[in-house]
Amino acid sequence: MDWKRFSFITLVIVLLFTVVVLVGSAAQKPVVIIASMLATTLTVATPLTLGALSGIFCERSGVVNIGIEGMMLTAAFFGWLAAIYMNSIFGFSSMPSLIVGVLFAILSSVLMSLLHAVLSVTFKVDQIIGGTVINILAVGVTGFLNRQLFFEKGSVFGGNVPHAPGTLPIIHVPVQEGVEAICKLTGGTEGCQTLANAFGKVFDQQPITIAAILLVILSHFILFKTRWGLRTRAVGEHPRAADTLGINVQRMRYLNVLIGGVMAGLAGAYFTLESVPSFEPVMTNGRGFIALAAMIFGNWTPFGAWAASLVFGAAQALQINMQVFRDVIPAQWTILQNSYVVGLTPYILTMIILTGIIGKTIPPAADGQPYEK
Amino acid sequence: MTEQPIVLEAKGITKNFPGVLANDQVDFDLRKGEIHALLGENGAGKTTLMNILYGLYKPDSGEIKVNGQPVVIHSPKDSIEAGIGMVHQHFMLVPVFTVAENIMLGDETTRYGVLDQKAVVRRVKELSKQYSLEIDPNAIVGQLPVGVQQRVEIIKALYRNAQILILDEPTAVLTPQEADDLFVIMRELTRRGVSIIFITHKLKEVLAIADRITVMRAGRVVGTVDPKDTNEQKLAAMMVGREVILKVEKKPAQPGKQVLEVEGLSVHDWRGLETVRGVTFQVRAGEILGIAGVQGNGQTELVETLTGLRPSAGGKIRFSGQDMTGKSPRLLTETGMAHIPEDRQRHGLVLSYPVADNLVLNTYYKQPFGVRGIMQPAAIDANARKLIQDFDIRTPSPYVNVGKLSGGNQQKVIVARELSHEINLLIANQPTRGLDVGSIEYIHQEIVAMRDRGLGVLLVSAELDEIMALSDRIAVMYRGQIVVTVDANKVTREQLGLWMAGAHPEE
Numbered sequence: 029m030d031w032k033r034f035s036f037i038t039l040v041i042v043l044l045f046t047v048v049v050l051v052g053s054a055a056q057k058p059v060v061i062i063a064s065m066l067a068t069t070l071t072v073a074t075p076l077t078l079g080a081l082s083g084i085f086c087e088r089s090g091v092v093n094i095g096i097e098g099m100m101l102t103a104a105f106f107g108w109l110a111a112i113y114m115n116s117i118f119g120f121s122s123m124p125s126l127i128v129g130v131l132f133a134i135l136s137s138v139l140m141s142l143l144h145a146v147l148s149v150t151f152k153v154d155q156i157i158g159g160t161v162i163n164i165l166a167v168g169v170t171g172f173l174n175r176q177l178f179f180e181k182g183s184v185f186g187g188n189v190p191h192a193p194g195t196l197p198i199i200h201v202p203v204q205e206g207v208e209a210i211c212k213l214t215g216g217t218e219g220c221q222t223l224a225n226a227f228g229k230v231f232d233q234q235p236i237t238i239a240a241i242l243l244v245i246l247s248h249f250i251l252f253k254t255r256w257g258l259r260t261r262a263v264g265e266h267p268r269a270a271d272t273l274g275i276n277v278q279r280m281r282y283l284n285v286l287i288g289g290v291m292a293g294l295a296g297a298y299f300t301l302e303s304v305p306s307f308e309p310v311m312t313n314g315r316g317f318i319a320l321a322a323m324i325f326g327n328w329t330p331f332g333a334w335a336a337s338l339v340f341g342a343a344q345a346l347q348i349n350m351q352v353f354r355d356v357i358p359a360q361w362t363i364l365q366n367s368y369v370v371g372l373t374p375y376i377l378t379m380i381i382l383t384g385i386i387g388k389t390i391p392p393a394a395d396g397q398p399y400e401k
Numbered sequence: 402m403t404e405q406p407i408v409l410e411a412k413g414i415t416k417n418f419p420g421v422l423a424n425d426q427v428d429f430d431l432r433k434g435e436i437h438a439l440l441g442e443n444g445a446g447k448t449t450l451m452n453i454l455y456g457l458y459k460p461d462s463g464e465i466k467v468n469g470q471p472v473v474i475h476s477p478k479d480s481i482e483a484g485i486g487m488v489h490q491h492f493m494l495v496p497v498f499t500v501a502e503n504i505m506l507g508d509e510t511t512r513y514g515v516l517d518q519k520a521v522v523r524r525v526k527e528l529s530k531q532y533s534l535e536i537d538p539n540a541i542v543g544q545l546p547v548g549v550q551q552r553v554e555i556i557k558a559l560y561r562n563a564q565i566l567i568l569d570e571p572t573a574v575l576t577p578q579e580a581d582d583l584f585v586i587m588r589e590l591t592r593r594g595v596s597i598i599f600i601t602h603k604l605k606e607v608l609a610i611a612d613r614i615t616v617m618r619a620g621r622v623v624g625t626v627d628p629k630d631t632n633e634q635k636l637a638a639m640m641v642g643r644e645v646i647l648k649v650e651k652k653p654a655q656p657g658k659q660v661l662e663v664e665g666l667s668v669h670d671w672r673g674l675e676t677v678r679g680v681t682f683q684v685r686a687g688e689i690l691g692i693a694g695v696q697g698n699g700q701t702e703l704v705e706t707l708t709g710l711r712p713s714a715g716g717k718i719r720f721s722g723q724d725m726t727g728k729s730p731r732l733l734t735e736t737g738m739a740h741i742p743e744d745r746q747r748h749g750l751v752l753s754y755p756v757a758d759n760l761v762l763n764t765y766y767k768q769p770f771g772v773r774g775i776m777q778p779a780a781i782d783a784n785a786r787k788l789i790q791d792f793d794i795r796t797p798s799p800y801v802n803v804g805k806l807s808g809g810n811q812q813k814v815i816v817a818r819e820l821s822h823e824i825n826l827l828i829a830n831q832p833t834r835g836l837d838v839g840s841i842e843y844i845h846q847e848i849v850a851m852r853d854r855g856l857g858v859l860l861v862s863a864e865l866d867e868i869m870a871l872s873d874r875i876a877v878m879y880r881g882q883i884v885v886t887v888d889a890n891k892v893t894r895e896q897l898g899l900w901m902a903g904a905h906p907e908e
Contacts, residue, residue, distance in 0.1 A: 253515050253516060254511070254514055254515065254516060255509045255514075255516060258502060258506060258509060258516060259506070259507070261495070261497075261498075262495050262498070262506050265495045265497055265498070266493070266494070266496075268493060269492075269493035269494060269503075269506075270506065270507065271477065272455070272457070272477045272487070272489065272493045273477065273481075273506055273507030273508070274477050274478030274481060274507050275506070275507050393496070393497075401457075
């Protein structure tokens, strides 16, 4: 990542955090606010990070995928539906229901990505059209089934939305213990202990959030260090060259689009199985498109896309914290009480980033071009 | 040379594309350690035959033997396994990858699932030493000069243990010096037992390097000859099927007043890079100024700016005595500029329009073709019939889509259109690229005739032979600048080649 984009990301994150610290300083200590902002940023960046990874695998192999939003929405619905069936109809307890939910979320998203691969790789349909089809299809199917199953008289759940099996539990990552151990070794000052207390819980997150961070590292490794990655990138840059060396272009593209489907599925599961225990129509709310912006701003690299996702995450964390500090916002900052104004931040950032004024990024050369033998 | 064993043999290869018999009972063989040139015009079937040998196409019938054994080649993979490597005319390299990554692609070495870059770099260095092919395995391919990229392609084939190398028009993108380097490499390879099929349409090169020459025409093999027993004239006749005049006959130029003056012109390309940097030159009436240079040294952008298609970033253009910097193509056309564009299919013609409409693309809005915004079919028809006759355009009717015509006839449509109105300057960019010898002959004669009628001609071409044959004065373009302008009869091919490669002219 070039310095221009790196400094932009750092600057925006510092700016957003500073605003929250200033606003909230009447109610909380800065350290605590920063720690909670960090944790929230990591959490809300999860669907963006995974969505961006989904896009990276597709587009690095030469298939434009604007259907990530639709795949996420499909996964959110079917994952939630599977969890409810497991829990209320088959009587499983919460944990197995949630795990099956996640698997079904991934499965449904992979099926959507298969549709995209069939349209764009086999039938060489315009890939933007293919992605749009998926987005429209997802809104229609999830909205229709949601109403039919839960709100129609005589339907399976007969107008009563059943009790959901909750959300995935937080996993404890022993950061605090680690920092404390270091504190003891180095003499154990009070400041060190305060830091350990404040930031020790930042990485205590739910499983999909932790998985997203690990997948960023794994994706980087796969794309840039393995045979699979080399071939994927070759197919996205110069498919004919890959073909003349005996690489099956169609197969590489199919499989990468399906990998993209897995990532988008996990992102979808975040909405209904990790973030909140419920489904609402069109609840992904454009996150799939912001993920695409993160992918572009990150120059089609996993770490770049993650950094960009964190910027959007921080913008959303700002919004959440403004609600928390609603009553202590100083008089001159009243504009921040208006949740519509604050809520615009991620979208404004998207627009700034996509204008290209903060450094142009270069897509894979054959991105979006069907391969003709 | 003693008779070496035959390493590759193709017998009775036939390949039918819808409407075209691309290969008709073609026989071809290659001996160990020889350079066997395959000569023919565009569309003669050379590339089809090679794509069959490399597994990109499947033949309808015929047999291929490698080292005497019949082989079935269904894909490039089979061909690589049989020891055949191909260097395509348009390189099959990923520009953003390193040399090593490009070479290992499809045949990667891994350790614990991780790409073993070091092993590849070591192997590449070995090969480059063994065959004296200098290369930096860690360089990014897109940043290398074309000649070096070609070397990467050759090493890529050797890395896969290719013993038979197919080189498809390898000199098309090279400067004369780079081509000479390539010939040295080719000789070195054959000395080490590699056999080479050398595809080209350039007669001089074949005579210089080949051990045997096979000529193809219209999908058939016309004959195989020894370079000692033939000459350019005979080979050209074999290629075309009739006697051709290779040399352009022209009288000394009689230059008049200046029609085009370019002063300090700078142009940016689509990425905002300055590709034309402060260029100054003049074209006078009754002379041909040739702009020589390897492709991609700013010629495209220069011509686009001169013809009003691209804004300039600095400098002045005076045409017919008026300042025409930044003026529209229509105004330039009406002031008497004719333009034969580099890419005739994209910028010269509307392929899905009939010939008749393409012939009035620059005048359709004026009397007699357009009256108050209404097209006049009768006038357009009369115009088309006249031009088809005058310029000998071979088309079944004026209402056939121009995309259906052959390259030579498409070019004739452009020439007819551009030269049929009142003009005083012709800008011709790569006017004969991809044309057959017969059409080249025609276009060349037409350009000289224009000059003799008192027009100024600006000829841009990457073919040094064409520049040498037609120009009265020659300007050499290198990295966006004109490094030198000389009289055509006071300069040698070799000297021009050096300038094209960036050597500084010493006065």
